[in-house]
Amino acid sequence: MAVLLVVSQVKKMMALAFTTPQLCCRHLVPTRAVTMPLARLLMYPRAPPKLFQSHSLFLNNYHLIQTCQFSTCQRSYPAAPCPSWTSPLGRRLISMMPEESCSRLTPQGVSYNDLPHIVNADGQYIFCRYWKPQTSPRALVYVVHGAGEHCGRYDELAQMMIGLNIFVFAHDHVGHGQSEGDRMVVSDFQVFVRDSLQHIDLMKKEHPGLPLFILGHSMGGAISILTASERLSDFSGMVLISPLVLPSPETASTFKVFAAKVLNHVLPNLTLGSIDPNSISRNKKEVELYSNDPLVYHGGMTVRFGMHMLNATTRVEKSLPQFTLPFLLLHGTEDKICDIRGSHAMIEKAPSQDKALKVYEGSFHVLHKELPEVSSAVFKEIETWLAQKITEATAGQVATAGQVATAGQVATAGQVATAGQVATTGQVATAGEAALPNP
Numbered sequence: 001m002a003v004l005l006v007v008s009q010v011k012k013m014m015a016l017a018f019t020t021p022q023l024c025c026r027h028l029v030p031t032r033a034v035t036m037p038l039a040r041l042l043m044y045p046r047a048p049p050k051l052f053q054s055h056s057l058f059l060n061n062y063h064l065i066q067t068c069q070f071s072t073c074q075r076s077y078p079a080a081p082c083p084s085w086t087s088p089l090g091r092r093l094i095s096m097m098p099e100e101s102c103s104r105l106t107p108q109g110v111s112y113n114d115l116p117h118i119v120n121a122d123g124q125y126i127f128c129r130y131w132k133p134q135t136s137p138r139a140l141v142y143v144v145h146g147a148g149e150h151c152g153r154y155d156e157l158a159q160m161m162i163g164l165n166i167f168v169f170a171h172d173h174v175g176h177g178q179s180e181g182d183r184m185v186v187s188d189f190q191v192f193v194r195d196s197l198q199h200i201d202l203m204k205k206e207h208p209g210l211p212l213f214i215l216g217h218s219m220g221g222a223i224s225i226l227t228a229s230e231r232l233s234d235f236s237g238m239v240l241i242s243p244l245v246l247p248s249p250e251t252a253s254t255f256k257v258f259a260a261k262v263l264n265h266v267l268p269n270l271t272l273g274s275i276d277p278n279s280i281s282r283n284k285k286e287v288e289l290y291s292n293d294p295l296v297y298h299g300g301m302t303v304r305f306g307m308h309m310l311n312a313t314t315r316v317e318k319s320l321p322q323f324t325l326p327f328l329l330l331h332g333t334e335d336k337i338c339d340i341r342g343s344h345a346m347i348e349k350a351p352s353q354d355k356a357l358k359v360y361e362g363s364f365h366v367l368h369k370e371l372p373e374v375s376s377a378v379f380k381e382i383e384t385w386l387a388q389k390i391t392e393a394t395a396g397q398v399a400t401a402g403q404v405a406t407a408g409q410v411a412t413a414g415q416v417a418t419a420g421q422v423a424t425t426g427q428v429a430t431a432g433e434a435a436l437p438n439p
Helices: 001-017 033-045 049-068 088-096 151-162 190-206 217-230 253-266 284-292 303-322 341-349 372-407 413-422 429-436
Strands: 117-118 127-132 140-142 166-171 212-217 237-241 327-332 355-360
Touching: 033 355, 117 190, 127 151, 127 190, 140 151, 140 372, 151 166, 151 372, 166 190, 166 303, 190 327, 212 217, 212 372, 217 237, 217 303, 217 413, 303 341, 327 341, 341 355, 341 372, 355 372
Parallel strands: 140 166, 140 212, 212 237, 237 327, 327 355
Antiparallel strands: 117 127, 127 166
């Protein structure tokens, strides 16, 4: 009788929870420790008395539900179920839960209903930005920001690119800017790559056939290299500003790396030093803007995140011998955050036949926000390079289309000649000789 009484009380509380419009489903059963015992309690009424403890756990979580309706709750049941929900009992419990009713909020308290966003494979909401040209776009550029910052800091670069009729898109990485997640915390560096590919696939579907480029800065450079390396054929080129390719010798000495590995097992959430704003640029105005930007994370980096970055550089270095994309590197000689040796190593190791490194003497880390004369030169370099590569990529697509159209030998000589004017290879002329002449 006692067990049946407990079951009755729990069911009543669940019914009350399900009918309260402001409740957040994730708070109902947030962990496996609560989910599975509770599921057994609900589905097997004649459960043993030890499940009274589960009833107590559920009561504690029910209090969380009650407070959820009065607070600015940012948690809810994820779009993609986590592993703890994959068992038959978990799936049955999911089917009992209502649709999410409380709005998901950014870390700044803004509803994602009012913001462009995607939902990643972990169910986290990722804030997105889009810069669309007024006319039909000629190409797509995916912008990848660095550690601790956000994609809004690339507005000036994006405005320059839409002047070339480029559709520019970007998002705040997990744990950054207006995206969900604890600040500068990620389970694995591959999450950044995975989310990038997800966003890229969405844009390619919306704009099929356009040349695709990627522009990355700092940690975003490492993400860009690893993202492109997974699908080299999808991209037409890459621009990297002060990319993270090799760890700095000052911060990655043998002793420091060993100490970091030990701490990662013992104190993974131990906070290390933060980025010094004065090291990003010699432009004091830009330093002040960075320091006062509420979307920039000014706290310290954890040992775990530092190890993710270190492991990422190892992966980047291993990928360079297979990197064949056209790319442009821009780096300052006084960069104290990402060592310029990494850019030199990429030039030496990548077998790409179209690669260039532009070095800016005395410049710091964020070249696109450096002293005006440096930033202007950087913008011009990127603009010129992108315009040239887009023209080459577009011409290559037209030439390929011309070859396909004339390969069947069913066109007239006049049609082949027209295609030959557009194409740049001798294959069209050969096909023209074999085609039937116009009567």
